[in-house]
Amino acid sequence: MTIEEVQNEIIEEFAMFEDWEERYQYMIDLGKSLPIIEEQYKTEDNIIKGCQSKVWVHANLQEDKINFTADSDAIITKGIIAILIRAFSNQHPKAILDANTEFIDKIGLKEHLSPTRANGLVSMIKQLKLYAIAYQTQLN
Amino acid sequence: MELELMLDVKKIRKDFPILNRTVNGKPLIYFDNAATSQTPKQVIDVIVDYYSNYNANIHRGVHTLSQEATDAYEQARIKIQKHFNAKHPYEIIYTAGTTDSINLVASGFSSLLKKGDEILVSALEHHSNIVPWQMLSERTGAILKVIPMNEDGDLILSEFDDLLNNKTKLVFVNHISNALGTINPIEYMIEKAHAIGAAVLVDGAQSCPHLKPDVQALDVDFYVCSAHKICGPTGVGMLYGKEEWLNKLPPYQGGGEMIAEVTFEKTTYAGLPHKYEAGTPNVSGGIAFGAALDYMNSIGFDAIAKYEHELLEYATEQLKQIEGLKIYGTAKEKTSVISFNVSSIHPYDIGTILDKMGIAVRTGHHCAQPIMDFYKIPGTIRASFMFYNTKEEIDTFITALKKAVMMLS
Numbered sequence: 001m002t003i004e005e006v007q008n009e010i011i012e013e014f015a016m017f018e019d020w021e022e023r024y025q026y027m028i029d030l031g032k033s034l035p036i037i038e039e040q041y042k043t044e045d046n047i048i049k050g051c052q053s054k055v056w057v058h059a060n061l062q063e064d065k066i067n068f069t070a071d072s073d074a075i076i077t078k079g080i081i082a083i084l085i086r087a088f089s090n091q092h093p094k095a096i097l098d099a100n101t102e103f104i105d106k107i108g109l110k111e112h113l114s115p116t117r118a119n120g121l122v123s124m125i126k127q128l129k130l131y132a133i134a135y136q137t138q139l140n
Numbered sequence: 141m142e143l144e145l146m147l148d149v150k151k152i153r154k155d156f157p158i159l160n161r162t163v164n165g166k167p168l169i170y171f172d173n174a175a176t177s178q179t180p181k182q183v184i185d186v187i188v189d190y191y192s193n194y195n196a197n198i199h200r201g202v203h204t205l206s207q208e209a210t211d212a213y214e215q216a217r218i219k220i221q222k223h224f225n226a227k228h229p230y231e232i233i234y235t236a237g238t239t240d241s242i243n244l245v246a247s248g249f250s251s252l253l254k255k256g257d258e259i260l261v262s263a264l265e266h267h268s269n270i271v272p273w274q275m276l277s278e279r280t281g282a283i284l285k286v287i288p289m290n291e292d293g294d295l296i297l298s299e300f301d302d303l304l305n306n307k308t309k310l311v312f313v314n315h316i317s318n319a320l321g322t323i324n325p326i327e328y329m330i331e332k333a334h335a336i337g338a339a340v341l342v343d344g345a346q347s348c349p350h351l352k353p354d355v356q357a358l359d360v361d362f363y364v365c366s367a368h369k370i371c372g373p374t375g376v377g378m379l380y381g382k383e384e385w386l387n388k389l390p391p392y393q394g395g396g397e398m399i400a401e402v403t404f405e406k407t408t409y410a411g412l413p414h415k416y417e418a419g420t421p422n423v424s425g426g427i428a429f430g431a432a433l434d435y436m437n438s439i440g441f442d443a444i445a446k447y448e449h450e451l452l453e454y455a456t457e458q459l460k461q462i463e464g465l466k467i468y469g470t471a472k473e474k475t476s477v478i479s480f481n482v483s484s485i486h487p488y489d490i491g492t493i494l495d496k497m498g499i500a501v502r503t504g505h506h507c508a509q510p511i512m513d514f515y516k517i518p519g520t521i522r523a524s525f526m527f528y529n530t531k532e533e534i535d536t537f538i539t540a541l542k543k544a545v546m547m548l549s
Contacts, residue, residue: 020164020496021496021547024493024496024547025547028489028547028548052487052488052503052504052518052519053486053488054518073486073518074486074488074489075485075486075489075548076488076489076492076493077488077489119488
Protein backbone atom coordinates (compact mmCIF):
# COMPACT_ATOMS: atom_id res chain seq x y z
CA MET A 1 0.00 0.00 0.00
CA THR A 2 1.12 3.56 -0.61
CA ILE A 3 1.44 6.01 2.26
CA GLU A 4 -1.71 7.74 1.08
CA GLU A 5 -3.65 4.49 1.08
CA VAL A 6 -2.53 3.67 4.61
CA GLN A 7 -3.45 7.18 5.73
CA ASN A 8 -6.90 6.87 4.19
CA GLU A 9 -7.36 3.56 5.95
CA ILE A 10 -6.51 5.22 9.29
CA ILE A 11 -8.91 8.08 8.54
CA GLU A 12 -11.68 5.56 7.87
CA GLU A 13 -10.96 3.78 11.16
CA PHE A 14 -11.11 6.99 13.13
CA ALA A 15 -14.35 8.03 11.44
CA MET A 16 -16.07 5.27 13.41
CA PHE A 17 -15.35 6.97 16.73
CA GLU A 18 -18.06 9.21 18.04
CA ASP A 19 -16.19 11.48 20.42
CA TRP A 20 -12.76 12.41 21.73
CA GLU A 21 -12.95 9.79 24.46
CA GLU A 22 -13.19 6.93 22.01
CA ARG A 23 -10.40 8.40 19.89
CA TYR A 24 -8.11 8.81 22.86
CA GLN A 25 -8.98 5.44 24.33
CA TYR A 26 -8.02 3.87 21.00
CA MET A 27 -4.72 5.73 20.93
CA ILE A 28 -3.98 4.78 24.52
CA ASP A 29 -4.66 1.15 23.67
CA LEU A 30 -2.41 1.40 20.62
CA GLY A 31 0.27 2.96 22.78
CA LYS A 32 0.00 0.19 25.34
CA SER A 33 -0.12 -2.77 23.01
CA LEU A 34 2.65 -1.98 20.59
CA PRO A 35 6.22 -2.90 21.38
CA ILE A 36 7.51 -0.49 18.79
CA ILE A 37 11.23 -0.31 19.45
CA GLU A 38 13.81 -2.80 20.60
CA GLU A 39 15.37 -1.95 23.97
CA GLN A 40 18.86 -1.80 22.44
CA TYR A 41 17.83 1.15 20.29
CA LYS A 42 16.50 3.21 23.19
CA THR A 43 19.82 4.98 23.47
CA GLU A 44 20.71 8.60 24.19
CA ASP A 45 21.67 8.94 20.51
CA ASN A 46 18.20 7.95 19.35
CA ILE A 47 16.35 10.19 21.79
CA ILE A 48 14.41 13.26 20.76
CA LYS A 49 13.84 15.54 23.69
CA GLY A 50 10.48 17.25 23.58
CA CYS A 51 10.71 18.98 26.95
CA GLN A 52 7.88 16.91 28.45
CA SER A 53 7.78 13.52 26.81
CA LYS A 54 10.74 11.72 25.28
CA VAL A 55 10.66 10.04 21.88
CA TRP A 56 13.10 7.45 20.56
CA VAL A 57 13.41 6.73 16.83
CA HIS A 58 15.36 4.05 15.02
CA ALA A 59 15.48 3.32 11.27
CA ASN A 60 16.94 0.64 9.06
CA LEU A 61 16.84 -0.04 5.34
CA GLN A 62 15.46 -3.35 4.08
CA GLU A 63 16.13 -3.65 0.35
CA ASP A 64 14.83 -0.27 -0.83
CA LYS A 65 12.35 0.42 1.94
CA ILE A 66 12.78 2.05 5.34
CA ASN A 67 11.57 0.40 8.50
CA PHE A 68 10.97 2.68 11.46
CA THR A 69 10.63 1.78 15.08
CA ALA A 70 10.02 4.31 17.84
CA ASP A 71 8.84 4.71 21.40
CA SER A 72 7.90 7.31 24.00
CA ASP A 73 7.65 7.47 27.78
CA ALA A 74 4.16 9.04 27.49
CA ILE A 75 1.40 6.71 26.36
CA ILE A 76 -0.63 9.17 24.24
CA THR A 77 2.52 10.21 22.43
CA LYS A 78 3.28 6.53 21.93
CA GLY A 79 -0.19 5.99 20.46
CA ILE A 80 0.37 8.72 17.89
CA ILE A 81 3.79 7.29 17.14
CA ALA A 82 2.13 3.96 16.44
CA ILE A 83 -0.14 5.69 13.91
CA LEU A 84 2.75 7.57 12.28
CA ILE A 85 4.89 4.45 12.07
CA ARG A 86 2.03 2.59 10.45
CA ALA A 87 1.80 5.31 7.81
CA PHE A 88 5.49 5.80 7.10
CA SER A 89 7.19 2.48 7.75
CA ASN A 90 8.02 -0.03 5.04
CA GLN A 91 8.02 2.69 2.36
CA HIS A 92 10.52 4.03 -0.17
CA PRO A 93 12.60 6.99 1.04
CA LYS A 94 11.26 9.16 -1.79
CA ALA A 95 7.64 8.39 -0.83
CA ILE A 96 8.39 9.33 2.79
CA LEU A 97 9.94 12.61 1.67
CA ASP A 98 6.93 13.45 -0.48
CA ALA A 99 4.32 12.51 2.13
CA ASN A 100 2.58 14.95 4.43
CA THR A 101 0.91 14.53 7.82
CA GLU A 102 -2.43 16.14 7.04
CA PHE A 103 -4.26 12.93 7.93
CA ILE A 104 -3.45 13.63 11.60
CA ASP A 105 -5.68 16.71 11.28
CA LYS A 106 -8.43 14.61 9.71
CA ILE A 107 -8.45 12.12 12.59
CA GLY A 108 -8.85 14.91 15.13
CA LEU A 109 -5.35 14.86 16.58
CA LYS A 110 -4.06 18.04 15.00
CA GLU A 111 -3.09 19.65 18.29
CA HIS A 112 -0.47 16.97 18.94
CA LEU A 113 1.50 17.94 15.85
CA SER A 114 1.52 21.66 16.55
CA PRO A 115 5.12 22.95 16.46
CA THR A 116 4.65 24.50 19.90
CA ARG A 117 3.58 21.25 21.50
CA ALA A 118 6.32 20.05 23.81
CA ASN A 119 5.95 16.35 23.08
CA GLY A 120 8.74 15.63 20.60
CA LEU A 121 6.40 14.52 17.79
CA VAL A 122 7.21 17.34 15.40
CA SER A 123 10.91 16.64 15.85
CA MET A 124 10.16 12.97 15.36
CA ILE A 125 8.58 13.55 11.94
CA LYS A 126 11.55 15.72 11.02
CA GLN A 127 13.79 12.85 12.08
CA LEU A 128 11.82 10.37 9.92
CA LYS A 129 12.34 12.66 6.94
CA LEU A 130 16.05 13.08 7.72
CA TYR A 131 16.42 9.30 7.72
CA ALA A 132 14.60 9.26 4.38
CA ILE A 133 17.01 11.84 2.93
CA ALA A 134 20.00 9.86 4.18
CA TYR A 135 18.78 6.54 2.77
CA GLN A 136 17.68 8.19 -0.46
CA THR A 137 21.25 9.43 -0.96
CA GLN A 138 22.53 5.94 -0.19
CA LEU A 139 20.21 4.38 -2.78
CA ASN A 140 21.18 6.83 -5.52
CA MET B 141 -18.33 28.57 53.33
CA GLU B 142 -18.15 31.64 55.53
CA LEU B 143 -14.89 32.65 53.92
CA GLU B 144 -16.28 32.16 50.48
CA LEU B 145 -19.02 34.63 51.36
CA MET B 146 -16.44 37.01 52.76
CA LEU B 147 -14.72 36.98 49.39
CA ASP B 148 -17.86 36.89 47.21
CA VAL B 149 -16.19 34.68 44.63
CA LYS B 150 -19.24 34.79 42.36
CA LYS B 151 -18.90 38.54 42.04
CA ILE B 152 -15.11 38.33 41.68
CA ARG B 153 -15.41 35.81 38.84
CA LYS B 154 -17.44 38.33 36.85
CA ASP B 155 -14.36 40.57 36.80
CA PHE B 156 -12.47 37.99 34.71
CA PRO B 157 -13.82 37.79 31.14
CA ILE B 158 -11.67 34.76 30.31
CA LEU B 159 -13.41 32.62 32.94
CA ASN B 160 -16.49 32.65 30.72
CA ARG B 161 -14.87 30.86 27.83
CA THR B 162 -15.04 27.20 26.99
CA VAL B 163 -12.18 24.86 26.10
CA ASN B 164 -12.93 21.79 23.99
CA GLY B 165 -16.60 22.46 24.55
CA LYS B 166 -16.33 22.50 28.35
CA PRO B 167 -16.31 25.52 30.70
CA LEU B 168 -12.70 26.51 31.34
CA ILE B 169 -11.27 25.50 34.71
CA TYR B 170 -8.05 27.39 35.07
CA PHE B 171 -5.65 25.79 37.55
CA ASP B 172 -2.38 27.01 36.05
CA ASN B 173 -2.22 30.18 38.10
CA ALA B 174 1.34 29.63 39.28
CA ALA B 175 2.41 30.02 35.64
CA THR B 176 0.34 33.12 35.02
CA SER B 177 -2.75 34.57 36.62
CA GLN B 178 -5.79 35.80 34.71
CA THR B 179 -6.50 39.48 34.19
CA PRO B 180 -9.56 41.29 35.57
CA LYS B 181 -11.40 43.81 33.40
CA GLN B 182 -10.31 46.58 35.79
CA VAL B 183 -6.73 45.98 34.59
CA ILE B 184 -7.66 45.36 30.94
CA ASP B 185 -9.60 48.65 30.98
CA VAL B 186 -6.54 50.54 32.19
CA ILE B 187 -4.48 49.21 29.26
CA VAL B 188 -7.23 50.05 26.76
CA ASP B 189 -7.62 53.52 28.30
CA TYR B 190 -3.88 54.16 28.02
CA TYR B 191 -3.75 53.32 24.30
CA SER B 192 -7.07 55.04 23.62
CA ASN B 193 -6.39 58.27 25.44
CA TYR B 194 -2.83 59.10 26.47
CA ASN B 195 -0.28 56.86 24.76
CA ALA B 196 3.00 58.81 24.64
CA ASN B 197 6.66 58.51 25.41
CA ILE B 198 7.39 59.48 28.97
CA HIS B 199 9.84 61.65 30.91
CA ARG B 200 10.84 63.70 27.91
CA GLY B 201 7.89 65.42 26.32
CA VAL B 202 6.53 68.82 27.16
CA HIS B 203 3.18 68.05 25.62
CA THR B 204 0.06 67.04 27.51
CA LEU B 205 -0.06 63.36 26.53
CA SER B 206 3.54 62.80 27.58
CA GLN B 207 2.86 64.55 30.85
CA GLU B 208 -0.22 62.46 31.56
CA ALA B 209 1.54 59.22 30.70
CA THR B 210 4.54 60.15 32.84
CA ASP B 211 2.28 60.99 35.77
CA ALA B 212 0.35 57.74 35.52
CA TYR B 213 3.57 55.72 35.21
CA GLU B 214 5.17 57.40 38.22
CA GLN B 215 1.94 57.15 40.23
CA ALA B 216 2.01 53.41 39.59
CA ARG B 217 5.58 53.28 40.88
CA ILE B 218 4.36 54.89 44.10
CA LYS B 219 1.55 52.31 44.33
CA ILE B 220 4.14 49.54 44.01
CA GLN B 221 6.37 51.24 46.59
CA LYS B 222 3.49 51.51 49.06
CA HIS B 223 2.34 47.95 48.40
CA PHE B 224 5.76 46.52 49.23
CA ASN B 225 6.43 49.21 51.86
CA ALA B 226 9.70 50.34 50.29
CA LYS B 227 11.20 53.42 51.88
CA HIS B 228 11.41 55.42 48.64
CA PRO B 229 9.69 55.23 45.23
CA TYR B 230 13.10 55.24 43.53
CA GLU B 231 13.96 51.93 45.21
CA ILE B 232 11.38 50.37 42.87
CA ILE B 233 12.93 49.66 39.45
CA TYR B 234 10.60 48.70 36.63
CA THR B 235 11.85 45.63 34.76
CA ALA B 236 10.48 43.18 32.20
CA GLY B 237 9.71 40.72 34.99
CA THR B 238 11.29 38.51 37.64
CA THR B 239 13.90 36.98 35.33
CA ASP B 240 14.96 40.39 34.09
CA SER B 241 15.20 41.68 37.68
CA ILE B 242 17.40 38.76 38.71
CA ASN B 243 19.65 39.26 35.70
CA LEU B 244 19.98 42.95 36.52
CA VAL B 245 21.27 42.14 40.01
CA ALA B 246 23.47 39.25 38.82
CA SER B 247 24.99 41.49 36.16
CA GLY B 248 25.62 44.22 38.75
CA PHE B 249 27.38 41.85 41.09
CA SER B 250 29.84 40.84 38.36
CA SER B 251 31.91 43.88 39.25
CA LEU B 252 31.67 43.34 43.00
CA LEU B 253 32.57 39.65 43.33
CA LYS B 254 36.02 38.17 43.17
CA LYS B 255 37.44 34.68 42.79
CA GLY B 256 36.73 32.47 45.78
CA ASP B 257 33.68 34.43 46.97
CA GLU B 258 30.66 32.25 47.60
CA ILE B 259 27.06 32.49 46.43
CA LEU B 260 24.34 30.40 48.07
CA VAL B 261 21.28 29.35 46.16
CA SER B 262 18.44 27.17 47.44
CA ALA B 263 17.69 23.73 46.04
CA LEU B 264 14.11 24.85 45.47
CA GLU B 265 14.90 27.35 42.76
CA HIS B 266 13.34 27.98 39.39
CA HIS B 267 15.84 27.87 36.50
CA SER B 268 15.63 31.66 36.31
CA ASN B 269 17.19 31.81 39.75
CA ILE B 270 19.90 29.25 39.02
CA VAL B 271 21.21 30.02 35.55
CA PRO B 272 21.98 33.75 36.07
CA TRP B 273 24.04 32.87 39.15
CA GLN B 274 25.88 30.11 37.33
CA MET B 275 26.72 32.65 34.64
CA LEU B 276 27.77 35.10 37.34
CA SER B 277 30.08 32.55 38.96
CA GLU B 278 31.57 31.71 35.57
CA ARG B 279 32.29 35.40 34.98
CA THR B 280 33.75 36.10 38.40
CA GLY B 281 35.21 32.83 39.65
CA ALA B 282 32.84 32.93 42.62
CA ILE B 283 31.62 29.54 43.83
CA LEU B 284 27.94 28.58 43.69
CA LYS B 285 26.76 26.44 46.61
CA VAL B 286 23.36 24.86 47.08
CA ILE B 287 21.23 24.90 50.24
CA PRO B 288 19.71 21.37 50.24
CA MET B 289 16.10 20.39 50.85
CA ASN B 290 14.48 17.40 52.53
CA GLU B 291 11.86 14.97 51.23
CA ASP B 292 8.98 17.25 52.31
CA GLY B 293 10.39 20.11 50.22
CA ASP B 294 11.64 22.14 53.20
CA LEU B 295 15.09 23.71 53.08
CA ILE B 296 17.44 22.16 55.64
CA LEU B 297 18.30 25.19 57.74
CA SER B 298 21.09 23.54 59.73
CA GLU B 299 22.87 22.95 56.40
CA PHE B 300 22.23 26.58 55.46
CA ASP B 301 23.82 27.69 58.74
CA ASP B 302 26.85 25.50 58.02
CA LEU B 303 27.23 26.86 54.49
CA LEU B 304 27.37 30.49 55.63
CA ASN B 305 30.87 31.80 56.18
CA ASN B 306 32.85 35.00 55.74
CA LYS B 307 33.31 34.25 52.01
CA THR B 308 29.52 34.21 51.44
CA LYS B 309 28.61 37.38 49.59
CA LEU B 310 25.13 36.63 48.29
CA VAL B 311 22.18 34.43 49.18
CA PHE B 312 19.35 33.75 46.71
CA VAL B 313 16.16 32.09 47.70
CA ASN B 314 12.61 32.15 46.48
CA HIS B 315 9.98 33.27 48.95
CA ILE B 316 7.75 30.46 47.72
CA SER B 317 8.78 27.52 45.50
CA ASN B 318 6.98 27.43 42.15
CA ALA B 319 7.18 23.66 41.85
CA LEU B 320 6.16 22.66 45.36
CA GLY B 321 4.56 25.71 46.98
CA THR B 322 6.90 25.63 49.99
CA ILE B 323 7.02 28.94 51.88
CA ASN B 324 10.65 29.46 52.80
CA PRO B 325 11.73 30.92 56.18
CA ILE B 326 13.21 34.00 54.56
CA GLU B 327 13.17 36.12 57.76
CA TYR B 328 15.52 33.65 59.41
CA MET B 329 17.70 33.36 56.32
CA ILE B 330 17.98 37.13 55.85
CA GLU B 331 18.98 37.63 59.48
CA LYS B 332 21.61 34.89 59.34
CA ALA B 333 23.02 36.12 56.03
CA HIS B 334 23.22 39.70 57.25
CA ALA B 335 25.06 38.57 60.38
CA ILE B 336 28.01 37.56 58.20
CA GLY B 337 27.65 40.51 55.83
CA ALA B 338 26.03 38.77 52.84
CA ALA B 339 23.32 40.37 50.72
CA VAL B 340 20.03 38.55 50.11
CA LEU B 341 17.84 38.49 47.01
CA VAL B 342 14.37 37.04 47.44
CA ASP B 343 12.45 35.89 44.38
CA GLY B 344 8.84 36.83 45.08
CA ALA B 345 7.34 35.60 41.79
CA GLN B 346 5.22 32.98 43.56
CA SER B 347 4.62 34.81 46.83
CA CYS B 348 3.24 38.13 45.61
CA PRO B 349 -0.05 36.63 44.36
CA HIS B 350 -0.76 35.25 47.82
CA LEU B 351 0.73 37.57 50.41
CA LYS B 352 1.92 41.14 50.87
CA PRO B 353 5.64 41.30 51.58
CA ASP B 354 6.97 44.20 53.65
CA VAL B 355 10.49 44.73 52.36
CA GLN B 356 11.49 47.00 55.23
CA ALA B 357 10.25 44.62 57.91
CA LEU B 358 12.02 41.77 56.12
CA ASP B 359 15.13 43.94 55.84
CA VAL B 360 15.71 42.22 52.51
CA ASP B 361 18.30 43.70 50.12
CA PHE B 362 16.56 42.79 46.86
CA TYR B 363 13.04 41.58 46.22
CA VAL B 364 11.76 40.78 42.73
CA CYS B 365 8.45 39.83 41.13
CA SER B 366 6.39 39.82 37.91
CA ALA B 367 3.08 41.62 37.35
CA HIS B 368 1.54 38.80 35.32
CA LYS B 369 1.26 36.53 38.33
CA ILE B 370 -0.60 39.22 40.29
CA CYS B 371 -3.44 39.81 37.83
CA GLY B 372 -1.31 42.25 35.82
CA PRO B 373 0.00 42.09 32.25
CA THR B 374 2.98 40.09 30.99
CA GLY B 375 6.31 41.73 30.23
CA VAL B 376 6.55 43.94 33.29
CA GLY B 377 7.82 43.42 36.80
CA MET B 378 9.87 45.07 39.46
CA LEU B 379 13.11 45.02 41.32
CA TYR B 380 13.10 46.40 44.83
CA GLY B 381 16.58 47.21 46.00
CA LYS B 382 17.78 49.02 49.08
CA GLU B 383 18.97 52.46 48.07
CA GLU B 384 22.55 51.78 49.17
CA TRP B 385 22.72 48.63 47.03
CA LEU B 386 21.17 50.26 43.99
CA ASN B 387 23.72 53.05 44.24
CA LYS B 388 26.55 50.56 44.59
CA LEU B 389 25.69 48.37 41.57
CA PRO B 390 26.62 49.66 38.10
CA PRO B 391 23.93 50.32 35.46
CA TYR B 392 22.55 47.26 33.67
CA GLN B 393 21.87 48.47 30.15
CA GLY B 394 22.99 51.61 28.38
CA GLY B 395 20.62 53.81 26.43
CA GLY B 396 18.38 56.80 26.56
CA GLU B 397 16.60 57.77 29.76
CA MET B 398 19.37 56.40 32.04
CA ILE B 399 21.86 59.20 31.50
CA ALA B 400 22.48 62.61 33.06
CA GLU B 401 25.03 63.87 30.55
CA VAL B 402 26.64 62.30 27.50
CA THR B 403 29.77 63.28 25.60
CA PHE B 404 31.86 60.93 23.51
CA GLU B 405 34.46 60.86 26.27
CA LYS B 406 32.21 60.12 29.21
CA THR B 407 28.63 59.59 30.29
CA THR B 408 27.29 60.55 33.68
CA TYR B 409 24.50 58.25 34.74
CA ALA B 410 21.14 59.42 35.93
CA GLY B 411 20.14 58.89 39.53
CA LEU B 412 17.73 56.24 40.80
CA PRO B 413 15.53 54.78 39.45
CA HIS B 414 16.39 55.96 35.91
CA LYS B 415 19.92 54.59 36.08
CA TYR B 416 18.42 51.12 35.60
CA GLU B 417 15.64 52.04 33.19
CA ALA B 418 17.31 52.53 29.81
CA GLY B 419 15.12 53.16 26.77
CA THR B 420 11.39 53.58 26.44
CA PRO B 421 9.83 51.41 29.11
CA ASN B 422 6.67 49.31 29.08
CA VAL B 423 4.52 52.32 29.98
CA SER B 424 1.08 50.70 29.77
CA GLY B 425 2.49 47.65 31.57
CA GLY B 426 3.77 49.74 34.46
CA ILE B 427 0.48 51.58 34.81
CA ALA B 428 -1.47 48.31 34.62
CA PHE B 429 0.86 46.78 37.23
CA GLY B 430 -0.29 49.52 39.61
CA ALA B 431 -3.92 48.85 38.69
CA ALA B 432 -3.44 45.12 39.37
CA LEU B 433 -2.14 45.86 42.86
CA ASP B 434 -5.13 48.16 43.43
CA TYR B 435 -7.41 45.33 42.38
CA MET B 436 -5.75 42.74 44.63
CA ASN B 437 -5.75 45.15 47.57
CA SER B 438 -9.42 45.94 47.07
CA ILE B 439 -10.10 42.25 47.69
CA GLY B 440 -7.58 42.11 50.49
CA PHE B 441 -4.62 39.80 50.94
CA ASP B 442 -5.83 38.39 54.27
CA ALA B 443 -9.08 37.25 52.73
CA ILE B 444 -7.20 35.93 49.68
CA ALA B 445 -4.75 33.93 51.79
CA LYS B 446 -7.47 32.43 53.97
CA TYR B 447 -9.67 31.47 51.05
CA GLU B 448 -6.82 30.01 48.99
CA HIS B 449 -5.68 28.00 51.99
CA GLU B 450 -9.17 26.58 52.25
CA LEU B 451 -9.04 25.62 48.55
CA LEU B 452 -5.62 24.03 49.08
CA GLU B 453 -6.80 21.92 52.03
CA TYR B 454 -9.98 20.90 50.25
CA ALA B 455 -8.13 19.86 47.07
CA THR B 456 -5.40 18.07 49.02
CA GLU B 457 -7.97 16.01 50.92
CA GLN B 458 -9.80 15.08 47.71
CA LEU B 459 -6.60 14.17 45.88
CA LYS B 460 -5.40 11.94 48.73
CA GLN B 461 -8.47 9.74 48.14
CA ILE B 462 -7.19 8.78 44.70
CA GLU B 463 -5.34 5.48 44.72
CA GLY B 464 -1.69 5.68 43.73
CA LEU B 465 -1.58 9.48 43.93
CA LYS B 466 1.56 10.98 45.44
CA ILE B 467 1.87 14.65 46.37
CA TYR B 468 5.32 16.23 46.11
CA GLY B 469 6.04 19.05 48.51
CA THR B 470 4.32 18.54 51.81
CA ALA B 471 6.01 21.36 53.66
CA LYS B 472 4.14 22.67 56.69
CA GLU B 473 4.02 26.16 55.23
CA LYS B 474 2.86 26.15 51.64
CA THR B 475 0.62 28.08 49.28
CA SER B 476 -2.15 26.90 47.00
CA VAL B 477 0.06 24.80 44.73
CA ILE B 478 -0.21 21.01 44.54
CA SER B 479 2.34 19.01 42.59
CA PHE B 480 1.52 15.34 42.15
CA ASN B 481 1.73 12.17 40.09
CA VAL B 482 -0.59 9.19 39.86
CA SER B 483 1.11 5.77 39.91
CA SER B 484 3.58 5.66 37.02
CA ILE B 485 1.35 7.54 34.56
CA HIS B 486 3.28 10.20 32.66
CA PRO B 487 2.17 13.72 33.70
CA TYR B 488 1.93 14.67 30.02
CA ASP B 489 -0.76 12.04 29.44
CA ILE B 490 -2.88 13.21 32.35
CA GLY B 491 -2.47 16.87 31.35
CA THR B 492 -3.57 16.05 27.79
CA ILE B 493 -6.73 14.26 28.92
CA LEU B 494 -7.58 16.99 31.46
CA ASP B 495 -7.27 19.59 28.69
CA LYS B 496 -9.80 17.62 26.67
CA MET B 497 -12.17 18.21 29.57
CA GLY B 498 -11.46 21.96 29.71
CA ILE B 499 -9.07 21.85 32.65
CA ALA B 500 -5.79 23.73 32.49
CA VAL B 501 -3.01 22.38 34.70
CA ARG B 502 0.73 22.54 34.30
CA THR B 503 2.67 19.39 33.53
CA GLY B 504 6.41 18.86 33.28
CA HIS B 505 9.40 19.88 35.32
CA HIS B 506 8.14 23.44 35.95
CA CYS B 507 11.56 24.86 35.04
CA ALA B 508 12.87 23.30 38.23
CA GLN B 509 14.75 20.24 36.97
CA PRO B 510 16.95 19.94 40.08
CA ILE B 511 13.81 19.38 42.18
CA MET B 512 12.55 16.69 39.78
CA ASP B 513 15.99 15.05 39.87
CA PHE B 514 15.79 15.07 43.67
CA TYR B 515 12.54 13.08 43.54
CA LYS B 516 13.80 11.05 40.53
CA ILE B 517 10.70 11.81 38.41
CA PRO B 518 10.35 13.27 34.89
CA GLY B 519 7.91 15.88 36.14
CA THR B 520 4.63 16.37 37.91
CA ILE B 521 1.12 17.60 37.34
CA ARG B 522 0.70 20.91 39.09
CA ALA B 523 -2.64 22.43 40.03
CA SER B 524 -2.41 25.95 41.43
CA PHE B 525 -5.32 28.02 42.68
CA MET B 526 -6.18 31.70 42.88
CA PHE B 527 -8.94 33.47 44.76
CA TYR B 528 -11.26 33.25 41.73
CA ASN B 529 -11.24 29.43 41.77
CA THR B 530 -13.96 27.50 43.57
CA LYS B 531 -14.56 24.21 45.38
CA GLU B 532 -17.01 23.27 42.64
CA GLU B 533 -14.17 23.56 40.12
CA ILE B 534 -12.04 21.34 42.34
CA ASP B 535 -14.85 18.76 42.39
CA THR B 536 -15.03 18.78 38.59
CA PHE B 537 -11.26 18.53 38.41
CA ILE B 538 -11.21 15.49 40.73
CA THR B 539 -13.89 13.74 38.67
CA ALA B 540 -11.97 14.51 35.47
CA LEU B 541 -8.72 13.32 37.00
CA LYS B 542 -10.28 10.02 38.06
CA LYS B 543 -11.55 9.57 34.53
CA ALA B 544 -8.10 10.33 33.07
CA VAL B 545 -6.49 7.81 35.42
CA MET B 546 -9.07 5.20 34.45
CA MET B 547 -8.44 5.78 30.75
CA LEU B 548 -4.68 5.66 31.15
CA SER B 549 -4.38 2.73 33.57
